[in-house]
Amino acid sequence: MNTIQYLIQQTINAVSVGSLYALMAIGLAMVFGILRLINFAHGDLIMVGSYAALLSLGLGAPFWTAVLIGIAASTLVGLAMERVAYRPIRGAPEVAMLLTSFAVTIFLENVAILIFSPTPRAFPTPPILSGALEFGGLRISAVDVLAILVAAVVLVLLTFFIRRSEAGVGMRAASQDLLAARLMGININRVIVMAFAIGSALAGVVGILWSIRVGKIDPLMGFYPVLKAFVASVIGGLGSLPGAVLGGYVLGFLEILLQGLLPSSLTPYRDAFVFIILIVLLLFRPNGILGSTEKEKI
Amino acid sequence: MVTARRSNLLAVLLSLLILVAVLLVIDLAASAYIQRVVMGLGISIILVVSLNLLNGFTGVFSLGQVGFMAIGAYAAAILTLPISLKSVNLPELPAWLGEVQAPFLLATLAGAILATVIAFLVGLSLMRLTGPYVAVATLGFLVIVQVILVNWDRMTRGARTFSGVPPYTTLWWVWGWAVLTTYVVWRLVRSAYGRRMMAVRDNEIAAQALGVSVMRSRLLAFCVSAFFAAIAGSLWAHFFTSFSPKAFYFAETFSIITMLVIGGMGSISGSIVGVVFVTLLSEILRNAERGINLGFLTIPPVYGASQIIMSVIFVLVIIFRPKGLLGGRELDLGRLLPGRNRRAAAESRAVGGDERPS
């Protein structure tokens, strides 16, 4: 494989990984934008969806039905999370909300460990997705193609939704000025529920894609993804949906870049480097790439 | 005024005496299990009180405390490890370290100083951030430390167990440091430094307008809390004598934050109360995990239940008592002495504001 082929191959890898990060980051950004809540438990929705899908498969459901069940499960648990843990503390300081999301994470992870045991389980790949596209010396796995396609479709749909639909504009209004939105009679509960529903469904989708890619699932599988999604969101600008998408792809590229550029002795430190780069970025653009550069005015 | 102060001082001295007496009893007569719990209490107090300085009094929401604990633990342990063991477990250690075996206090202090220096360097950048950004950045620091510990085999044995650490930690070391930590933080909070920290916490812009250097206040808090976190790490390492990087990660972080929040941020005595409450509750729950026989009812073992219950309690506290068990206030020990002035109880209701959440 020559250099150009290598570059294209890696670019495709980066776009594929970035797609997953972007989809996750969107869910985080939606909720943060309106509630100023950093939902760490978002990662566990990946886990919930994957286990639900696996269970359905075990009960004999066809693959794509299991996928739908998985996504539905993620959505339901996400909505439950909002109703039970986050709604009662709306208006609390940001710190309290962040900590509550930790508590929810611990809760979900331990319940999963209790029910499913901490040992990882294999997640099957359906025959359609086990192949790969090969052309011009490049090899793109079917899962990667699917990830990129799904992300593209979701992004288009979401853009329409956010820009054109009444509900979407309401969401944007709420994330810009919650008080004014309330005073205009926008049904904040409905807006928040929608944000959680969309974000959780996306998490479910990411869960399935992730599980197929990695081939196995375990109760703690959501921890790293949510951390990365969060980094992606911060890179792009917290609370901004385009920022989340941008951040997701930037992070994907960053990881692949580091993987390729770091000498082999340093590759295990890749994640540390990602965070170092994040910290440096925050020094120059504390609000992320797409965030405002204005300092707070009195 | 003087009477109030003197009554407080009296109360504090009395408490210290009681503490010493209790420790004596435990040291001489209590079971190993109780000693372990009490030791854990002391170490947690060091961690949470110093964390409170940063999170509660300065308003910097840091998730990286345990990273400094890890630095203190590993640094001190590497120094105190007997030379013979060093050549076996850490054969590739640089020569100057491989030939050294330091006494406990020196090693502990060395680890703490290392952590403080790192805190200073890292803090120069991190302490410029606020709110969720500093939370993520410090979490990033925690991850960075973890990654380094897991991969720097030469120094840390990587993900493998680091064992053979001499068991230097005693009840007296732990509680001596705990008292010192509490005293230092308490004095700091009541000093001009502390007032500046609280000003920065409450209103950054106003503080700047008054000439307070936000960076300096935050950096000071960051470094002091890192120092004591590392002390706690070393004490921990020399008690458990074998550990791996996993011990200094997310679970431990959540544990100390739970204690901090339940006790109440911005209250030193609150931290102590929080530590005691959470530790004792966790122990009870953990014992219950093995199954309870109530005579008429047997509850089967449910492992992991203690974590689940703790997280539920955590959420409940945040919903119903967001300022912690002490309502963000300090425990007024002076009131416990007979015949002293009692403050009106009506004033001390914890406030949650009158906003309707819609």
Place this chain on the structure above:
Amino acid sequence: MLKLEDINVQYGNVRALKGISLEVREGELVTLLGANGAGKSTTLMTISGILRPRSGHITFEGHDLARAGAYDVVQLGIIHCPEGRRIFGGLTVFENLRMGASRRQDRRAVQADMDWVCALFPVLGKRLTQTGATLSGGEQQMLAIGRALIARPRLLMLDEPSLGLAPLIVRDIFNVIQQLHSQGVTILLVEQNARQALQIADRGYLLETGRVVLSGPVAELRANPEIERFYLGGSALPLDGKHPAGT
């Protein structure tokens, strides 16, 4: 139409409103006057459901508002145009206006009202596709009022519409408010600019540190020496910087 009885509101330990009572009858333009911190905005926020009173009654057209949330209050037709305008900066003028129609179901009538608002404030019509953040202060205020009007309020509450605006723009805005008043819209106007407010209102209340200290028809208030001295610049040191004799 709207009646507040003995309303007490607290922020933590601080009592912001200490037993406020006031009334707004249908078709009236009532003004709430007072200095900074007197409790005017707090009063509006209590009515619109953002704050909850510790004690007291609020009734609007027979409905009890004390327990109502912001959403329900808006459904009843009380629209609060908040202090500082608070338009949605990232949304276009059109989208901002559309958000005002949140409580309404009738599409066609909403469209008609949009045209009406653009006729009232021509500059908005010109900037329909621009984002709110690009508008000037005065334009933003017009947008805020327009947004509130699209909701077809039964009671329109305006919080300091003149704040931070140039005198000419303030005059325009007050002209519009007067127009609305003559068209029958019931208005509760909070203002620090007592002079302007008293020129167009029917009745007024004066708040000081959370209490109503004066109330009555505007003619009475204007004649009152307290008001003249402290709020209309009658004293030697005019507090609002305006010349006592001129406008």
